Amino acid sequence: MKKIAFIGAGNMNGAIISGLVNGGFNPENIMVSNPSPEKRLALQATHGIKQTPDNIEATTFADVIVLGVKPYLISDVCQHLSEHVDITGKCFISVAAGCTIKQIEQALNKPCTVIRTMPNTPSQLGFGVSGIYANDHANDEERAFTTSLMESVGIVKWLESEQQIDHIIAVSGSAPAYFFLFMEAMQKQAIAYGFSEQDSRDLVQQTALGAAKMVIENKLPISKLRENVTSKGGTTQAALSSLIEGGLDQLVSNAMNCAVDRAKAMAKNG
Template sequence: MKKVAFIGAGNMNRCILIGMVKAGFDAALITVTNPSPEKRVALANDYGVNQSADNIEAAKQADIIILGVKPHLIKTVCQQLADAMDISDKCFVSVAAGVSMAQMRSVLGEQAGLVRCMPNTPSQLGVGMAGLFADDSVSDESKAFIDAMFVAVGKTLWLANEAEIDNLITVSGSGPAYFFAFMEAMQKQAMAFGFDQQTAREMVQQTALGAAQMVIENPESIATLRENVTSKGGTTQAALNTFFDGGLTDLVAKAMINCKKRAEEMTESNN
């Protein structure tokens, strides 16, 4: 098994690490670093992994290095590691939005393996969706290992080119927030109808869970599932007509396009 160093103990690195341990990866071969001790020490105590304040020492011992720091710090961290060691046998995995492979290559050079990954927050529950792109620098063995890491916290999708990362961000990366916003609006109106906050939440969350499970377990198109719930002239049609008359489809498209534009702007600003 390969040795893994998690640079940063933020939410995304934390959930990937926990998922790996729960899936049977050897905790003794995993190290997490973080400037402040609280998060890294808690992970070490709870899951048996190694912890350190020293990014360089952790990376020296690792085969796979997961870069989970804030986007504006990625190039700085890469420069520190490249200056301190031979990285030609290392594979770096960035989970930061807005930092292109070219930007990281400008620091790391051409020899190190490099993968961009965009996971999402449901990875914390093992039901995430991660999009990954690797260039020719990454061996099939390393790709298989990295895939297994992210399968431990959900599903994976290997992309044909790096540009697809920004497209994926608009769907699975930012998508959970879209559903939360819709659920929040439903809860608010349920409360306006007289339900208390907790009851309104339970109704909304169970309905959302059931709808998602129906999509998972049925081969029909999502449009067909919608139509199956919608009786002609009935209550559901009255609600859906309101959504569609209000431009729901166009609004969702516009929101996703703006999400992609912002991802592109972030990449440009990190040049």
């Protein structure tokens, strides 16, 4: 069984560790490194994994290294690792936005497998979406392992080009916040109607959950599901007409394009 090092003890790395261990992966084959002790010690206590403050120790220990540090730190971290560890045959998996495979390859300065994956925050609950793209050094075993790794926190989609990572960010990476904003607006209006803050939240979150489950459990197009709950001349049609006339489609398109543009700018300036 491969050994895995997680560089960084943030929420995403913590979620993947949790998913792996809960799925039966041997915690003795997992090590997390983090400069401050609180998070890494908490992960050790919860999951029985190994921990260290030293990225060098973690990378030496592992076959697969998951880079879960802030994007602006990845190049420095990779360069430091390459200078102090023989990285031949090791596989590097990045879960950070805004840092390209080329940038990671340049920092490592040695031929090796580099895989970018873009998970989203629901991965912390096991309901994530991860887009994945690998460089030419990745073999079938490494691709399969990465698939298994990210399936521990949700579904995965292998991408045809690295450019699609930016599109995944817009479609699923940033997207939970779109739904949160819509739900927040609904909760505010429910409160304005006189519902309590908690009742408003209960109504909105259960409705959102139910709508998502209906999409998951049905093979019908989403547009058909919408039509099925929209009676001609009824309340739903009145509400939807207001959203459509207000330019909802264009607003959503603009927002997603802004996410793509920002992802490209982050990679360019990284």
